[in-house]
Amino acid sequence: MTVVPGPNKARSGVTLRDIAEKVNLSVSAVSMALQDHPRIGSDTRLRVKGMAKTLGYVPNSAARALRVRTAGAIAVIVPNTSQHVFGHAYFMHVLTGVTQVANEKDAQVIISTNPDESHGMAAYERVIRSGSVDGAIVTSAAVQDNNIGDLVSSGIPVVLVGRFPYFPEAVSVGVDDEAAAYAATEHLILAHSRTSLLHLSGPLDHQSAIDRRNGFIAAADRHGIVAEVVLGDYSEDSGRVAVEAIHTIRHTVDGIFAANDEMAFGAMTRLAELGHTVPAQISIIGFDDFGLSRVTSPSITTMHVPVEEMARLATERLFGLIAGDTVTPQDAHAILPVTLVERQSCGC
Amino acid sequence: MTVVPGPNKARSGVTLRDIAEKVNLSVSAVSMALQDHPRIGSDTRLRVKGMAKTLGYVPNSAARALRVRTAGAIAVIVPNTSQHVFGHAYFMHVLTGVTQVANEKDAQVIISTNPDESHGMAAYERVIRSGSVDGAIVTSAAVQDNNIGDLVSSGIPVVLVGRFPYFPEAVSVGVDDEAAAYAATEHLILAHSRTSLLHLSGPLDHQSAIDRRNGFIAAADRHGIVAEVVLGDYSEDSGRVAVEAIHTIRHTVDGIFAANDEMAFGAMTRLAELGHTVPAQISIIGFDDFGLSRVTSPSITTMHVPVEEMARLATERLFGLIAGDTVTPQDAHAILPVTLVERQSCGC
DNA sequence: CATAAATGCTTTAACGTTAAAGCACCCTCT
DNA sequence: AGAGGGTGCTTTAACGTTAAAGCATTTATG
The missing domain is CATH 3.40.50.2300 (Response regulator)
Known part of the structure; x- marks a missing residue:
């Protein structure tokens, strides 16, 4: 690699407008065609989609997020310093479960650790308030982490992994x-x-x-x-x-x-x-x-x-919340079974 | 939790405009004040910042990304199914290193696995082309993964973790x-x-x-x-x-x-x-x-x-590339030392 | 003292997208 | 034949931000 000129280089840069010009349509028509809007003729739709494919069009996620007011991403919040937390294999399992489900929904997963309070606001609060994500999975938090309370009461879709009796109104997935x-x-x-x-x-x-x-x-x-x-x-x-x-x-x-x-x-x-x-x-x-x-x-x-399963379920419920599901108090808290694995150290 | 009405609820929603109205300024002036633009008076700047703080303003990342054409995020790309990959403790260490550095730079980390080819394009390619990230760290890829070639030659800042002799032009951090x-x-x-x-x-x-x-x-x-x-x-x-x-x-x-x-x-x-x-x-x-x-x-x-160290270095170099650093062929490939850890299985 | 420059803001425009409203046109009724 | 309703698109506006250009007003310069 020789030179990377300035902040950004060519970079795909195919927009709806480029497609629109090629097929002689308005930008809106192209947008609608790509969304299979019923008011777009099927021949036009095919023409647009074909052109989109040959040009290698990929929608700009920032523009889309700005317009439709959803980010297509969820955060996994780990309220600890990353050092400590990733040390636990626990987190690996959480991540596996979350990404599996997120992938199915074509959503991004962003990792938000809470390095320190140097920026005044908790790192993950900024992430969420900035609109980068549509919801959050919170793992391994302390019993009475006030940030969780804020998060939950802020109306942002949140699912806790674990049991949190201090936040009965929050949706959670835990074990007994x-x-x-x-x-x-x-x-x-x-x-x-x-x-x-x-x-x-x-x-x-x-x-x-x-x-x-x-x-x-x-x-x-x-x-x-x-x-x-x-x-x-x-x-x-x-x-x-x-x-x-x-x-x-x-x-x-x-x-x-x-x-x-x-x-x-x-x-x-x-x-x-x-x-x-x-x-x-x-x-x-x-x-x-x-x-x-x-x-x-x-x-x-x-x-x-069953952490991975907990994470999967939590993520599914999170997408449910984001989609507007209502949750009644009695099914807000899922409890998954824990099983005894008999190995050598007990004498079995 | 009783009802989550529709896709989105109240959600912070403090914008520059809200601040502008409170302090009787134009939106631009507020934007400039928050950025410490020299052409904004210091009293005004303080007034704006104060109001921003009391209102709990957090910049909308989508809008910002759209305007300035950088996402403030990097991707960690794992070209495997998440199941297989997270199984390796390796990835935990990578993630630790990457997030540490990303946190310092106030950047988001998004995890991009490559679940399958069902969407035609590699998952991570979509992520990058959509402008969600400014660069990518690629880990544990196969020797001649063509996607890497595409990625590297596309001009997007990419740093590979590992040794990739087939991509001499790519920046990499590996071991001997x-x-x-x-x-x-x-x-x-x-x-x-x-x-x-x-x-x-x-x-x-x-x-x-x-x-x-x-x-x-x-x-x-x-x-x-x-x-x-x-x-x-x-x-x-x-x-x-x-x-x-x-x-x-x-x-x-x-x-x-x-x-x-x-x-x-x-x-x-x-x-x-x-x-x-x-x-x-x-x-x-x-x-x-x-x-x-x-x-x-x-x-x-x-x-x-030393995976974690490799990941840290790789991430630092990635931010360098994003900032426009030029890389000469001779220092494109960092090699970190591997050390023998003597334990019991060899007889030491 | 007239003119140039600095200061402190406002106006304008744009990033790429999408939803709503608008406007032709053709078809179907009665 | 005129009303009513589809059909297929275009126009307009907006999401929240920022950079550039513009425009007063004050301060410095020859």
């Missing part, structure tokens, strides 16, 4: 973390006869962490089992630290339920270093099944969260 | 896969005295696979080592299959260099199932270091590819 945690805990108790359980909790400003902890406690209570909760932050390292601490205090733990797989992995590797065998001495169950749990040794038994 | 493969192979030979090597190759329509294979062969030749290449497809399963096949043929393999970590992992687990110990009997080295290799047992020694 509490029931899933209950099931996982019960699996340790019933299938593996574990009697002294430890839960590695996630940060409690996220609803998923709260729900998973509550499910654990409920199951332990229900079966009258010794149970303890250690607060982690979803990181592998916090899993390591958690089992270290607990092991200086109580030596009887024989089952661990971690709120995600990374903590389970951290706990598992640290326990191995400390000379404990998993699953012989200690059963471990994780949560998420985003990839990690399948490849470790021993592989980690976990609760499979 | 051949040298890296040479180094990895030599590590097996020199550090671990392995004398009968097997290479699990990637699909040879990707330059990285070709280069890695060539580096392997070069190193084996250089040291007069018994070497064999088995063709894989970068999948875990192809790694499993490869070692199975090879084991019925020759029993002397004591070192494996896989073109990526997933195949290395597949080979490693299958070998374990077949009763071979890694690294005692067989040393394994992978390639990529996108996450998997660190968490397996044994962990996989691998060549670390």
Whole structure:
């Protein structure tokens, strides 16, 4: 490449006007022909479409967006710094699901992270207010993120991925973390006869962490089992630290339920270093099944969260909202099933 | 949420005109004031900016794009079906790098996958021709993807991530896969005295696979080592299959260099199932270091590819191109270093 | 002190698109 | 034969923005 002169070069640049001149019609007629408007004769329509194809016409999206007041794009909003967020395989699954559906609808997907507050307004708020997108998918937000409240009440179509009891009026697609945690805990108790359980909790400003902890406690209570909760932050390292601490205090733990797989992995590797065998001495169950749990040794038994499916459904509902669907309170919140994936770390 | 009436609701909708009316100025004056045009008095400028802030003005991006003929957005093009591609952790790293830089420049990032050819034109071509983006980052394309040629010669700013000798005129950011493969192979030979090597190759329509294979062969030749290449497809399963096949043929393999970590992992687990110990009997080295290799047992020694850094650099160069930078042939292709990460699977 | 230049705004026009209204023309009724 | 209704297009206007040109008014210059 030698020279790129100025901001823009030739660049396609075929407009409706170019077509109109070639076929001797008004610009409007061409526009209508391309849209299959009934008041355009079929021969004209064919002539126009043929010419459009040979000239390689592609509608200018900015002009179209300006005129029809919809952008043909949706945003995926990740209210964190991109660094932290993309670290989670979670996001990959979300993106896969969203793009699948968006592709079907010929819509663009734009990624909006929230790098910092340097520009005063949240990055994604600007994106939305600028009209670049018709709606937004919000993922992995904290429990009471005020920006979400603003977003939802602003009337912009928004679908949340996850459970957000603080925003009952928002449309959401989530899973029943509490029931899933209950099931996982019960699996340790019933299938593996574990009697002294430890839960590695996630940060409690996220609803998923709260729900998973509550499910654990409920199951332990229900079966009258010794149970303890250690607060982690979803990181592998916090899993390591958690089992270290607990092991200086109580030596009887024989089952661990971690709120995600990374903590389970951290706990598992640290326990191995400390000379404990998993699953012989200690059963471990994780949560998420985003990839990690399948490849470790021993592989980690976990609760499979169908993120991709959640994302697909969320996106479909988003397009519904954009199209003007009305949503009644009772079907505003979709809940997808979480399933136990039995691997090695629990002893199955 | 009860009712979302019609396509669009209230939606911000503050325009320059609203501001102009409030401060009793022409729309142009307001526009100029917001841009710090020197011909606008400083008191007026402050008055306008104040009003813009209180009204919550956000420029309409479609209108702006239409007028100034730049979109303020770049595309990340992934020439595969999204399903397949997001499966690779690779893409997560690319996205992280791209969004970081794009955020700095206040640009949007749009994801453009290439679902199928159902619309005649490649999806990403439409995106670009429609003027939705000012440039594009192309990742993980096949060696001779014609679409890339079209893209590059169309004059649209494009930066390729990877090495693309077939498009010498395109700006690219890659790594020296051949040298890296040479180094990895030599590590097996020199550090671990392995004398009968097997290479699990990637699909040879990707330059990285070709280069890695060539580096392997070069190193084996250089040291007069018994070497064999088995063709894989970068999948875990192809790694499993490869070692199975090879084991019925020759029993002397004591070192494996896989073109990526997933195949290395597949080979490693299958070998374990077949009763071979890694690294005692067989040393394994992978390639990529996108996450998997660190968490397996044994962990996989691998060549670390700095994807995120590549993506950052590529994006910076893209913004350069968009701004009109000229690129001389000798600095069109950046090559970043690949480093050996010594873990357990090689015997280190 | 007349003229040139700087200052601070307004007017005009344009980016490419689309929806609505308008206008011929032909056809069908009764 | 004149009203009424299709049919096939054109004209007009608008979406929100910005760049250029225009035009007063003030300030500097010879």
